[in-house]
Amino acid sequence: MQIMKILVLNCGSSSLKYQLIDMANETALAKGLVERIGIDGSRLEHKRDGGEKTQIVQDIPNHEVAVGLVMEALQHADYGVIKDVSEIKAAGHRVVHGGEHFTKSVIVTDVVKATISECAALAPLHNPANLIGIEACEKLMPGVPQVAVFDTAFHQTMPEKAYLYAIPYGLYEKYKVRKYGFHGTSHKYVAARTAEMLGKPIEQLKIVTCHLGNGASVCAIDGGVSVDTSMGLTPLEGLVMGTRSGDMDPAAVAFIMEKEGLTTKQMENMLNKESGVLALSGVSSDFRDIEDACAQGNERAQMALDVYHYRVARYVGSYAAAMNGLDAVVFTAGVGENGPETREAICSYLGYLGIKVDNEKNAVRGKERDFSAEGSTAHAMVIPTNEELVIARDTLGLCK
Numbered sequence: 272m273q274i275m276k277i278l279v280l281n282c283g284s285s286s287l288k289y290q291l292i293d294m295a296n297e298t299a300l301a302k303g304l305v306e307r308i309g310i311d312g313s314r315l316e317h318k319r320d321g322g323e324k325t326q327i328v329q330d331i332p333n334h335e336v337a338v339g340l341v342m343e344a345l346q347h348a349d350y351g352v353i354k355d356v357s358e359i360k361a362a363g364h365r366v367v368h369g370g371e372h373f374t375k376s377v378i379v380t381d382v383v384k385a386t387i388s389e390c391a392a393l394a395p396l397h398n399p400a401n402l403i404g405i406e407a408c409e410k411l412m413p414g415v416p417q418v419a420v421f422d423t424a425f426h427q428t429m430p431e432k433a434y435l436y437a438i439p440y441g442l443y444e445k446y447k448v449r450k451y452g453f454h455g456t457s458h459k460y461v462a463a464r465t466a467e468m469l470g471k472p473i474e475q476l477k478i479v480t481c482h483l484g485n486g487a488s489v490c491a492i493d494g495g496v497s498v499d500t501s502m503g504l505t506p507l508e509g510l511v512m513g514t515r516s517g518d519m520d521p522a523a524v525a526f527i528m529e530k531e532g533l534t535t536k537q538m539e540n541m542l543n544k545e546s547g548v549l550a551l552s553g554v555s556s557d558f559r560d561i562e563d564a565c566a567q568g569n570e571r572a573q574m575a576l577d578v579y580h581y582r583v584a585r586y587v588g589s590y591a592a593a594m595n596g597l598d599a600v601v602f603t604a605g606v607g608e609n610g611p612e613t614r615e616a617i618c619s620y621l622g623y624l625g626i627k628v629d630n631e632k633n634a635v636r637g638k639e640r641d642f643s644a645e646g647s648t649a650h651a652m653v654i655p656t657n658e659e660l661v662i663a664r665d666t667l668g669l670c671k
């Protein structure tokens with residue numbers, strides 16, 4: 272029988288998320304999460320499809336031990352789903368930054384690893400962890416092909432006019448300072464599903480996808496390719512996020528640093544971890560908490576949501592302009608999939624683009640739905656993302 276099982280791994284600096292996907296029917300056989308790698312209280316949480324969650328609490332000093340535990344869990348007599356590692360055809364790894372080097376997914380080689388390492392200058396928190404995950408798999412699954420799938424690759428189709436910053440050109444030439452964009456696998460998946468749901472070739476569609484999770488970005492997809500996106504050199508640019516500021520006057524950064532006597536690290540930390548709706552609301556970075564606070568009359572919480580919705584709407588409008596048209600605006604990720612109020616508030620700005628919301632259809636969480644009202648000339652949709660499936664599909668495609 273043909274081996275069709277793909278292991279998908281997403282390694283962070285102290286965490287590792289995984290799924291084993293059977294590509295015969297594109298379903299997850301098991302999924303799990305290793306947390307606090309190299310920190311006190313490390314643990315693995317594993318769940319086979321249709322089974323109970325299993326938690327293993329033990330010392331997990333590094334990613335190699337973590338990957339080893341994942342392998343054991345996948346083969347476990349009670350809660351495992353395979354008998355032997357040889358049942359895994361290949362492993363697909365999420366890699367955050369591929370710079371200008373990678374326009375699509377690739378099989379990992381020594382040269383690929385060296386290039387991912389080079390790109391770490393642009394993603395110092397993520398790429399080294401991604402690489403550690405790849406190397407741990409190489410050791411523990413010798414002979415099993417490893418594939419790297421980049422968050423940035425889908426956006427490499429952006430034209431120069433969209434990705435260049437208007438700063439001295441030498442900075443682009445020397446350091447490749449430019450817009451790259453992230454969440455590429457999510458935007459790609461959602462756009463493809465949009466075309467399938469609308470029953471139209473993606474080549475004929477102008478789509479704006481809104482990935483609204485804890486991190487958030489909007490993407491303009493014209494004819495199936497990314498032509499612009501809101502995140503930049505790093506994931507800090509663009510929308511207001513859970514704890515990230517998104518766009519602001521760059522001069523304000525220097526101003527604040529001077530007034531508050533902050534180092535670049537402290538400033539970076541403030542903009543990435545202490546800003547966004549967390550800072551505006553003073554309540555939380557989680558939209559459920561903010562919505563609860565709004566319901567109790569908290570005005571700052573409402574203000575935070577107003578700023579958030581307004582920014583998303585502005586991006587959708589600017590991308591409709593960039594593409595000279597709009598067939599569908601699509602919401603995905605934690606907030607986009609689960610927040611009918613968020614979708615409605617954003618769409619309330621988009622009437623001039625032909626979008627009208629059917630509130631009954633919009634009353635949905637975590638399910639695919641076209642919630643545009645009768646008479647809309649553009650579609651408003653919700654589509655749960657599936658980044659792991661895109662990684663698994665790319666991996667299988669390269670290992671056939």
Ligand code: AMP
Nearest residue numbers: 484485486557558559604605606609610
């Ligand atoms: P993600 O990064 O895609 O996992 O999204 C995480 C975010 O989704 C959380 O911070 C929550 O704010 C948001 N979220 C998850 N579930 C809900 C819900 N039921 N209603 C509103 N927001 C939600």
